[in-house]
Amino acid sequence: MERYDALFRLYDEFDTDTLRAYKDFVDLFPPVDSRVALDHWQSASDDxxxxxDAIRDAFDAGETYADVAAHATRDQAFTALDLYNSYGRPVNALVLDVDETLRSAGGTDNEIPRETLHLLTEFHERGVPIVVCTGQTLENVKGFAIQGLGNALVHSGDxxxxxxxxxxVFTPGHGADTKRLLYEDLDEEIRDAFDEIRSRVLSDAPEELRRCTHLQGNEFNVTMKPNFETGSPDAVAVIDDALVHMLNLLGETVAGEGASAGPDWARAHYAAEDPEIRGVLESRDDTADCDPADVPEDVRATFERVDVAYYEGDAAEIGSLELNKVVGVEAALEVLGVDDPFALVMGDSKSDLRVMKWVAEHDAGIAAAPEHxxxxxxxxxxxxxxxxxxxGKAGDVLRTVYALDRLASLG
Known part of the structure; x- marks a missing residue:
């Protein structure tokens, strides 16, 4: 109870809200060429x-409690202590989804807030590796990571x-392990199927679908994206069309020439596997004319290795079930040298849920998600x-975990 008592005292006796406001101002102050502004910044820094200093002098572990107070609200600090009492260890890796997690089209104008970026740099400075885990292409992620976090941090090796x-998986600074193409480990049958789907997905699409979608520039997965604002009614409609088209094409590819039932088999199989896919097919009256049990064994075996993902108004995607975020995160942590991970996993989608369940099953971390x-x-x-x-408030959880790590340092 000593630590709980210390936190009660910290937040009851000291104006931590003002301290935190000064800390945010000092950390996030934009670069300006103004003597008045710089004097104001210096005054805030001194205050x-x-x-x-007042907190440092009041506690035996004053430096730690001052740092906690400067980062976390009362509720965040007590949540951090509860987490430490539950797990008994600090977070030693961050596994972070980007879209609708670190940034949100509806909450942050699709930009990662400066507060969040600064908190990530603070974790980095304390030696906590960062794994950015996303469905986006490597070039897209590298671009905004370097822009937001800086080239030196991204290429730091952590x-x-x-x-x-x-x-x-891309981990700069690790020699031969810098870029690991996990899809190269798949067998030739699966890689050939993906090559065929990729080559036909636009050319075989109805004209209206070709006009209203584009392919994301992936190295392996096949992802159709809308040419409309994500989540808009037009985007929802066209991604529903794209999903049906991709299911049909997958069925044709796997079943092979002469098997006209291939599209039906694909729709039957994936509708049974995913309620969201079933809902789209039912809403369009595109359900299969057969049962999942009617799918031939060899075709079903291939379907069970291929993932069809539906993100309403955002994307329809075909990927490999043998490659997912869990496989990628395991590879990333191996390269980073995190042998005994206890990670914070932040995400919003089914692909992130796999990582959350993985850390839960292995007592290897905690999970956080946005309200939407x-x-x-x-x-x-x-x-x-x-x-x-x-x-848009991922920083709230990062502050909680920062406090967790600082409190854990007290032993």
Whole structure:
């Protein structure tokens, strides 16, 4: 109870809200060429240090408690201590989805907030590796990572990018392990099927679908994206069309020439596997004319190795079930040298849920999700540690975990 008593005293006796406001101002102050502004910044910095000194003098572990107070609200600090008492260890890796997690089209204008970026640099400075785990292409992720975090941090050897939902891992500064193309480990049958689907997905699409979608520039996965604003009614409609088209094409490819039932087999199989896919097919009256049990064994065996993902109004994607974010994260942590991970996993979608379940099953971390995450993700997070954050407020969870790590350092 000593630490709880110390936190009660910290937040009752000291104006931590003002301290935190000074800290945020000092950290996030933009570069300006103004003597008045710089004097204001210096005054705020001095006041912040005075307030931290008062806390340092009041506690045996004053430096730690001053740092906690400067980063975390009262609720965040007590949540951090609860987490430490539950798990008994600090977080030693961050595994972070990007879209609708670190940034949100509806909450941050699709930009990662400066507060979040700065918190990530603070974790980096404390030696915590960062794994960016996304369905985006490597070039897209590298671009905004370098822009937001800086070239030196991204190439420090402590940052890894799991891209295309686990088909590849990029970890600068690790020699031959810098780029690992995990899809090259798949057998020839699967790689040939993906090559055929990729070559036909646009050319075989109806004219309206070709006009309203584009292919994401992936190395392996086949992803159709809308030529409309993500989540808009037009985007929802065209991605529904894309999903049906991709299911039909997958069925044709796997069944082979002469098997006209291939598209039906694919729709039957994946509707049985995924309620969201079934819902799209039912809403369009595109359900299969057969049962999943009617799918031939050899065709079913291939379907069971191929993932069809549907993200309403955002993307329809075909990927490999043998390659997912879990496989990518495991590879990234191996390259980073994290042998005994206890990671914070933040995400919003089914692909992130796989990583969350993996860390839960292996006692290897905790999970957090935005309030607008998929229902299954929210169910999992609520059942575990209830780390739900507001849209665009990933920094709130990062502050909690920062406090967890600082409190854990007290032993």
């Amino acid at each position: 912040m240090e005075d307030r931290k 940052v890894s990018i799991v891209y295309e939902a686990g088909t590849g 995450a998929s229902r299954d993700v929210l169910d999992h997070v609520i059942r575990t540690d209830e780390l739900i954050f507001d849209r």
